[in-house]
Amino acid sequence: MTRIATLPPRTVDEIITRAGRSDFDRWAEQVTRSGHCSRPVRLRGRVEHRSASGRRVSYSTDGEPDRVLLIRCGNRRAAVCPSCSYEYAGDMWQLLYAGAAGGRKGVPESIRLHPLVFATLTAPGFGPVHTTRTGLGQCRPIRSTPRLCPHGRTTRCTATHSGDDPRLGQPICPDCYDYPAHIAFNWHAPELWRRFTIAVRRILAHQTGLTAVEFGRCCRVSFVKVAEFQRRGVVHFHSLIRLDGPGDDYQPPQISIDATALADAIRQAAAHVRLTVEMPDGSDLVLRFGEQLDTQTVNGGPTGELTPEHAARYIAKYATKSAEHFGLGERRITLEALPLLGVTDHVNRLVHTAWQLGEHPVYLGIRRWIHMIGFRGHFASKSRRYSTTLGAIRGERRAYRQQQAAEHARELLDEDTTLVIAHWEFTGLGYLTTGDTALALSAAARAREQRQAARDAA
Numbered sequence: 277m278t279r280i281a282t283l284p285p286r287t288v289d290e291i292i293t294r295a296g297r298s299d300f301d302r303w304a305e306q307v308t309r310s311g312h313c314s315r316p317v318r319l320r321g322r323v324e325h326r327s328a329s330g331r332r333v334s335y336s337t338d339g340e341p342d343r344v345l346l347i348r349c350g351n352r353r354a355a356v357c358p359s360c361s362y363e364y365a366g367d368m369w370q371l372l373y374a375g376a377a378g379g380r381k382g383v384p385e386s387i388r389l390h391p392l393v394f395a396t397l398t399a400p401g402f403g404p405v406h407t408t409r410t411g412l413g414q415c416r417p418i419r420s421t422p423r424l425c426p427h428g429r430t431t432r433c434t435a436t437h438s439g440d441d442p443r444l445g446q447p448i449c450p451d452c453y454d455y456p457a458h459i460a461f462n463w464h465a466p467e468l469w470r471r472f473t474i475a476v477r478r479i480l481a482h483q484t485g486l487t488a489v490e491f492g493r494c495c496r497v498s499f500v501k502v503a504e505f506q507r508r509g510v511v512h513f514h515s516l517i518r519l520d521g522p523g524d525d526y527q528p529p530q531i532s533i534d535a536t537a538l539a540d541a542i543r544q545a546a547a548h549v550r551l552t553v554e555m556p557d558g559s560d561l562v563l564r565f566g567e568q569l570d571t572q573t574v575n576g577g578p579t580g581e582l583t584p585e586h587a588a589r590y591i592a593k594y595a596t597k598s599a600e601h602f603g604l605g606e607r608r609i610t611l612e613a614l615p616l617l618g619v620t621d622h623v624n625r626l627v628h629t630a631w632q633l634g635e636h637p638v639y640l641g642i643r644r645w646i647h648m649i650g651f652r653g654h655f656a657s658k659s660r661r662y663s664t665t666l667g668a669i670r671g672e673r674r675a676y677r678q679q680q681a682a683e684h685a686r687e688l689l690d691e692d693t694t695l696v697i698a699h700w701e702f703t704g705l706g707y708l709t710t711g712d713t714a715l716a717l718s719a720a721a722r723a724r725e726q727r728q729a730a731r732d733a734a
């Protein structure tokens with residue numbers, strides 16, 4: 277929570293000015309109704325009702341504080357807007373949980389009995405990086421051979437890196453690191469995933485002694501996945517993969533495969549799937565997933581390794597992260613802007629490599645994605661019948677809010693009305709002063725604490 281004592285004097289003055297205004301309550305209400313968004317869209321405008329008895333203005337922002345209406349920004353990234361990202365993660369959780377546990381959002385409870393596996397697919401190595409994962413407490417202990425790389429640098433790192441050590445994910449030797457292959461992986465990762473899902477189907481068909489067509493008639497592979505950036509700047513995928521029957525009504529697969537067999541098929545598919553891509557120097561590069569692969573069966577009963585609640589929460593958490601913790605931000609950038617961002621040497625090299633690859637036809641368009649280190653896929657995606665959609669969940673909430681808004685402004689519920697015309701004009705993004713922002717953010721923190729307490733108690 278923002279403590280007034282730690283704020284600059286000017287911000288404190290702005291807070292006092294805001295709180296002393298006669299329309300403060302209405303302003304605070306707008307902040308609440310925008311979901312305590314940290315950088316709401318400011319709109320100016322009016323709503324006109326046209327009825328048989330003539331035209332009249334039924335609402336105008338002229339009567340609002342600062343003559344604007346605040347609308348939530350809707351950004352999914354926690355670093356941009358904690359409140360909107362919290363809401364997004366909540367929606368994601370609903371979607372994921374509905375598909376894992378059923379009994380909601382049009383998915384029957386019997387879905388719990390379908391084979392379901394939580395799987396994390398990583399990228400392979402492109403060169404040694406500083407890590408906490410090699411065990412023995414040390415990053416790259418003495419056992420590494422040879423002791424010097426071709427560039428004369430040591431291949432060892434005996435440090436024990438703490439979780440916030442900026443060296444984590446940085447190459448031991450940047451000149452040994454395969455930057456083009458790294459970027460190629462990010463760029464082609466969506467296609468590699470697609471091939472992986474096809475491979476899962478093929479392997480399951482083979483295991484059950486069916487042809488691909490026969491398999492498709494009795495079983496469907498549904499999934500939802502979220503892409504996450506590892507520290508070294510490469511994407512990996514967290515996913516829930518489920519087997520269903522062929523129809524659209526969430527029937528069980530008409531074939532006997534349990535979650536353990538599904539997990540086996542996922543591991544085999546992830547280990548075997550390959551994608552050969554052309555590199556600018558004319559060579560072929562074979563892309564594959566990394567050997568670090570995690571699968572856990574999910575079940576509401578005693579046999580699952582993970583509960584549906586845990587699996588849904590785990591994936592939803594990643595949905596609000598993005599490449600912005602590499603210092604690249606969320607917007608498209610140019611190479612000229614890169615030095616101003618103060619990124620690490622590693623990120624700098626990644627971005628430049630992506631830019632250079634953009635000269636080659638296979639990487640056409642990659643320059644628009646350098647802020648995502650070459651990843652152009654969706655951060656969250658699902659097969660058609662996994663569960664409901666984010667759009668449907670948002671629609672439900674929007675309908676609820678509109679109803680609340682309508683109750684609030686009874687004049688808008690004019691029975692006479694035949695036509696409503698709205699004129700809106702965008703006037704800016706964010707709050708007008710840092711004092712307003714501080715007020716909104718502290719209210720947001722309080723609201724989140726209350727919601728979290730309610731969720732935990734539920």
Ligand SMILES: [Zn+2]
Nearest residue numbers: 313349357360
């Ligand atoms: Zn927002």
Ligand SMILES: [Zn+2]
Nearest residue numbers: 406407415433
């Ligand atoms: Zn190290």
Ligand SMILES: [Zn+2]
Nearest residue numbers: 425427449452
């Ligand atoms: Zn080297």
